[in-house]
Amino acid sequence: MGSIEIQSSQPEVVTVDVLAAKSLIQTTHVYLDVRTVEEFQKGHVDSEKIINIAYMFNTPEGRVKNPDFLKEVLSLCKKEDHLIVGCQSGVRSVYATVDLLAEGFKDVSNMGGGYLDWIKKEFPIKIHVTK
Numbered sequence: 601m602g603s604i605e606i607q608s609s610q611p612e613v614v615t616v617d618v619l620a621a622k623s624l625i626q627t628t629h630v631y632l633d634v635r636t637v638e639e640f641q642k643g644h645v646d647s648e649k650i651i652n653i654a655y656m657f658n659t660p661e662g663r664v665k666n667p668d669f670l671k672e673v674l675s676l677c678k679k680e681d682h683l684i685v686g687c688q689s690g691v692r693s694v695y696a697t698v699d700l701l702a703e704g705f706k707d708v709s710n711m712g713g714g715y716l717d718w719i720k721k722e723f724p725i726k727i728h729v730t731k
Contacts, residue, residue, distance in 0.1 A: 611701035613694055614709045618718050621684045621711040625649065629682040632673070634696045635715070639688060645715065646724035651676055655687070655696040669696065670703050679705045686711035686718075 616624070625631045631647045633640055634655035644650065653672045656663040666672070677683065683705065687693040690713050697710040711718075719725065 611698065613697045613701070615690075615694070615712040616684070616709045617712050618721055618723065621686065621709070622718075622721075622723055624682070624709070625684055629684045629709075630677065631711075632677075632683050632685045632696070633715075634669075634685060634687045634692050639715075641728040643715070643719075643725045643727045645686065645718055646726045655692045670699060673700065674703075677705075679703070680707070681705070682707045684709050684711050687714045689716050690714040 621629075621631075625645070625647045630649040630651060631645050633644055633650060633652045635644075635652070636654045636656070636658060637652065638658075640652040644652070651673075653669060653676075654666050655669055656665055683700065685693040685697045685700065685708060687696070690711065693710045693714060697708050700708045713720075
C-alpha cells in the first residue's frame with residue numbers, strides 16, 4: 601500500500617519574532633495592526649508606517665471576522681508592499697496573514713507574540729489620549 605500525500609492549498613505563514621519585526625518596520629516594512637480600534641487606541645507599536653485595520657470585531661455574540669478586511673487592506677496597500685502583521689498575542693495576525701497571502705500579497709510576515717511580546721521587550725509604544 602502506498603501513502604497519499606496531501607498538499608495544503610494554504611500559503612505558508614512566515615512568523616518573525618518582535619525583535620526582527622522591530623528591525624523590519626524601522627526600515628522597509630509597514631506594520632499592519634489587525635486589532636480592534638479600541639485595542640489600538642489603548643496602545644500600539646510605535647512606527648512611522650503603521651495601519652490599523654481590524655481583522656475581527658467584538659459583538660454581543662462574540663468576535664466575528666471583518667467581512668471587508670481584504671478590501672480595506674487593498675485600499676491602502678499594494679500586493680507588493682512589505683507587511684508585518686500583528687495583533688495582541690499573535691493569533692488573529694496568523695489568520696490575517698493567511699488571508700493576505702491567499703489574496704496574492706507577496707511579502708507578508710506574522711509578528712509572533714504580538715503586542716504583548718512587544719511590551720515585554722519594552723519596545724516603544726504609542727497611546728492615544730482622548731480629551
